Amino acid sequence: MQRSWLSEHVGAWDVVAANQAGIGMMLASAVLLVVDEFTSGWQGAAHWFTIGLTLLLLAFAYLLARWGLRLPSWAFFAIPLTCSLVLTGMSFAKQDAGAPALFASTLPILYGAAILRPRGSYVMLAYNIASDAALTFSLLPAHDAFRSMAYLLIVVGASSILITRGTTATRQLTELLRAQAGVDTLTGLVTRRVLDEAAHGAISAANSPAGTALLLIDVDKFKTINDTYGHPVGDAALKHLAAILAANMRPDAVIGRLGGDELAVLLPGCDYEVALRRANDLVKAVRGSPLQIENGELLHLSVSIGVSHAPTEADDLPQLYASADVSLYQAKRGGRDQVGARSSTLGVRPRTPPLG
Structure with missing residues (x-):
């Protein structure tokens, strides 16, 4: 108000x-x-x-x-x-x-x-x-x-x-x-708390017939990046990805860092098909925007993305996360650098550790 x-x-x-x-x-x-x-x-x-x-x-x-x-x-x-x-x-x-x-x-x-x-x-x-x-x-x-x-x-x-x-x-x-x-000091994105508050509000308000979409984004082989190039390069990669997300999302999107190499984007007033296109565009944008590190080498990055949607797949925030998690798992399982299959066709499964 x-x-x-x-x-x-x-x-x-x-x-x-x-x-x-x-x-x-x-x-x-x-x-x-x-x-x-x-x-x-x-x-x-x-x-x-x-x-x-x-x-x-x-x-x-x-x-x-x-x-x-x-x-x-x-x-x-x-x-x-x-x-x-x-x-x-x-x-x-x-x-x-x-x-x-x-x-x-x-x-x-x-x-x-x-x-x-x-x-x-x-x-x-x-x-x-x-x-x-x-x-x-x-x-x-x-x-x-x-x-x-x-x-x-x-x-x-x-x-x-x-x-x-x-x-x-x-x-x-x-x-x-x-x-x-409410702001992650490394990436400048909002924290999990702020993202959750925004998601709760978007789901409960139901102010758009299009519903609300959530993208869960996991950096592929992030541990390998840290082990090979060191944590400063890993931090630079996360900041680089945060900038790509901000540049490719609409102004009302809420972009947050959940922890480690997991990022998320909340899209209020967005139906599933539009969210799926946004997710695929993000995969392509990350793939086409390598990070230049100190020695001049280009570090090619990729992400796996899970997509979920309320109210078609979830009625509350825990279900929305669980549904996106299933989709993310499928993207990882399918070879990474892609968007996962729609979770509603697979059944919600418990949280699984990222594959790396």
């Missing part, structure tokens, strides 16, 4: 963490209201106003606990705004611009700094500073208002900026590590 502008720029980094923090902030704010009411005395209409706000905060906390994980990330931008409105409303109702009221306003600011994306955090900071300024300058003498706001702006502003920058740096590092974990 496409992210909205609000989700992308001001929404929460993590809905789960935002929901938990939102519940905590609502409960903490409710406790602050009750403590402030007990310490200042139960006075007139403000007393009932405070009770109403406390119940409202508790209701928000309950709603978040019950349904918060279903909310889009941008909704958590509204949570600290709501909390801030409640706390400011209490202060205006009680005509109180003292330290407790100003300290209470830091809760939404710190929430925004820890949970929201940078723009959302800074908007939250600006909003709360503005509301605190309106409160203090309307209820305090100008000298006292300037003094209170100077302290608040320096301490809370610096805290918000430092937490926001630290949170952003941590999130960016986490996203970088997650991205790196």
Whole structure:
């Protein structure tokens, strides 16, 4: 699902963490209201106003606990705004611009700094500073208002900026590590995990009547290449093959390295006959693109490819792999450098070790 502008720029980094923090902030704010009411005395209409706000905060906390994980990330931008409105409303109702009221306003600011994306955090900071300024300058003498706001702006502003920058740096590092974990460092292809996730999505979505095809690709006699030329040449061969695959596949193909010399290509929205032609074209492309090694020698490579298709041969990912594996086994058994026979005509057999 496409992210909205609000989700992308001001929404929460993590809905789960935002929901938990939102519940905590609502409960903490409710406790602050009750403590402030007990310490200042139960006075007139403000007393009932405070009770109403406390119940409202508790209701928000309950709603978040019950349904918060279903909310889009941008909704958590509204949570600290709501909390801030409640706390400011209490202060205006009680005509109180003292330290407790100003300290209470830091809760939404710190929430925004820890949970929201940078723009959302800074908007939250600006909003709360503005509301605190309106409160203090309307209820305090100008000298006292300037003094209170100077302290608040320096301490809370610096805290918000430092937490926001630290949170952003941590999130960016986490996203970088997650991205790196999804890419094979040698070939630049995606890892088995990413390929499997894409395959699960393509099979379950069923968004194309053509179905989904999987090509399993095994480098012929790869062990011999490593033994004869050394592992650096073997690594160069894998990178060379990865480039050939990328050059001969359509943009929406997912190309991955399963491990060792096994590669795979996922073709969503592709029927079996088209996938078979693609596989044969790949065999020819690899055969016609030798790798030039350091001494100028041309190293001729070849691959064996197994082809499977969902839903005609498989209903889930394990069946799709098993079917492609049978086809790959037939390609190896038939002499390598070719595409295997259709597995549905052979019966699915257990995984067999590559023949080399």
